[in-house]
Amino acid sequence: MTEYDVIVLGLGGIGSGAAYWLAKRGAKVLGLEQFELGHARGESHDHSRIIRYSYFSPAYVRLAKEAYAAWDALESDTGEQVVFKTGGLDIRPRDGAIPLEPYAESMRACGVPFERLDAGEIRRRWRAWRIDDDIHGLFQPDGGLVAAMRATAAHQRAARAHGATLLDRSPVTAIAPSDGEVSVEAGGERYRAGRLVIAAGPWTANALAYFGMRVPLEVTKEQVIYFESRDLESFAFGRFPIWIWMDDPAYYGFPVFGEIGAVKITQDAGGKPVDADTRGFEEDPEITARVTAFLERYLPGALGPVRLSKTCLYTLPPDRDFIIDTLPAHPNVSVAVGAGHAFKFASVIGRILSELALDPPGRVTLIRAGTETSFKIDRPILQMEAPPKTYMV
Ligand SMILES: Cc1cc2nc3c(=O)[nH]c(=O)nc-3n(C[C@H](O)[C@H](O)[C@H](O)COP(=O)(O)OP(=O)(O)OC[C@H]3O[C@@H](n4cnc5c(N)ncnc54)[C@H](O)[C@@H]3O)c2cc1C
Incomplete structure (x- = not known):
């Protein structure tokens, strides 16, 4: 039996x-990951994830400020750049399902600068948009992307440099909780710690079951598509922003980034429910068809093989x-679930989990952001039993 201060279950982005x-x-930290580090079976694997201040509530905007600061700290600690600012455009037809006003109002309330753009100005700045005059947007210059795989690897490297033991294929x-401690079996070994952090992504339900807890979580199989666009130049990094189409369906995309040399675009929350263990890895032709139809209409230059x-x-x-x-009956066990938009917050959620584990009740950052109850x-x-679903972006 080996003893640690904290065991972290799951080493994706958040763990x-x-x-x-x-x-x-x-x-003294032990991190346990069931697959190889950097694997592609969870939520965090890919070159890029959007980061933005633009959110529908001031609490998320304040949390985004904490998120940028946490990434800055990691960058200073490792000397590696993980956040790349491209500017961020929220764009929508006048009758689109997601109103822009709460996003504008939240940024205004938190002192985050942004611009309102009409269709003419959007077309003037980014010639790739083929949009009618009824379309408008918000532009926030600090929007951009986190180099996801690189950021997770940087967290792992820096954790080890600070003395953590990280085990893959475990x-x-x-x-088993006992006497304010937790004992954990992994890869044929038993470990004991005063605290446990559950960062199990799509496998969270399994981990919570050990504590007799059930939370309604839906796991869906999403996909991103890299197009060899016919007008790659218009989507070059530094020229094109990250963007979100604020309607139902909602779409989003990135400029060319990373070694793939193609434009990444997809639909948000367009996937079907799956089981994390039995899911397939094949393309969903329905998502590809919807994204293609969207691009034909609004961003034809992004299309290509x-x-x-x-x-x-x-x-x-x-x-x-x-x-x-923390779990109500086990204050020494904490959990984080990312809800399909957490990579941008992975470092600050990691910091909050460290506060919950080391400074009980540990809600400093949550309180500062105004998210202690939500x-x-x-x-x-x-x-x-059957909660209504609202999947805002
Ligand atoms: C297509 C797509 C696009 C996205 N785009 C964005 C975006 O643009 N911006 C943004 O902010 N967010 C985005 N997200 C969401 C974001 O990526 C996730 O919220 C975040 O990566 C969640 O990280 P995680 O650590 O909770 O999950 P994971 O990365 O899945 O990590 C959980 C880990 O726990 C391990 N594990 C589970 N059970 C066990 C066990 N019993 N023993 C050991 N290990 C275990 C798993 O193997 C896994 O590695 C996107 C997600 C997807 C899928």
């Missing part, structure tokens, strides 16, 4: 962030708010 912040604080197969489509999982609470909390694991919607 790697937690291992980093915990080890940096001086805790599936956790038993967890599909270089690659990659599948990936979302773990969705019904309100699409995160879960970041991310609770026992919030009313998570107690409902």
Whole structure:
């Protein structure tokens, strides 16, 4: 039996962030990952994830400020750039399903600069948009992307440099709480720690079951598509922003970034429910067809042969708010669920998990962001048998 201060279950984007912040604080940390580090079976694998201040509530905007600061700290610690600003455009038809006003109002309330753009100005700045005059947008210059795989690897490297032990191919197969401690079996070994952090992404339900807890989470199989666009130049990094089409369906995309040399575009939350263990990895032709039809209409220059489509999982609470909390009956066990939009927050959620583990009740950052109640694991919607689903972007 080996003893640690904290065990982190799962080393995807969030668990790697937690291992980093915990080890940096001086805790003796063990991170356990069931597959190889950097694997493609969870939620965090790919070259890029959007980061933005533009959110529909001031609490998320404040959390985004904390997120940028956490990435800055990782960059200073490792000397590696992981956040790349491209500018961010939220764009929508006048009758689009997602109103822009809450996004504008939240940024205004938090002192985040942005511009309102009409269709003419959008076409003037980015000639690739073929949009009618009824379309308008918000532009926020600090929007951009986090180099996801690179950021997760940087968290892991820095966690190890601060003394953490990170084990891959070590599936956790038993967890037993006892006397304010937790013992965990993984890869044929038993480990004991004062605290446990659950960062299991699509496998969260399995981990919570050891504590007799059930939370309504839907796991869906999403996909991103890399197009060898016919007008690659218009989508060059530094020329084209990240963007989100604020309607139902919602689409989003990136400029050319990373070694693939293609334009990444897809639909948000367009995937079907799956089981994380039995899911397939094949392309969903319905998503590809919807994205292609969208591009034919609004961004035809982005179209071209599909270089690659990659599948990936979302773990969705019904309100699409995160879960970041300790378990009510086990205050030494904390959990984070990313709700399909958490990579941008992976480092700050890791920091919050370190606060929950090391400074109980540990809600400093959650309180500063105004999110101390909205991310609770026992919030009313998570107690409902058949909760209504709202998957805002
Ligand atoms: C297609 C797609 C696009 C996205 N785009 C964005 C975006 O633009 N911006 C943004 O902010 N977010 C985005 N997200 C969401 C974001 O990527 C996720 O919220 C985030 O990566 C969640 O990280 P995680 O660590 O919770 O999950 P994961 O990365 O899945 O990590 C969980 C880890 O736990 C491990 N694990 C589970 N059970 C066990 C066990 N029993 N023993 C050991 N290990 C275990 C798993 O193997 C896994 O590695 C996107 C997600 C997808 C799928």
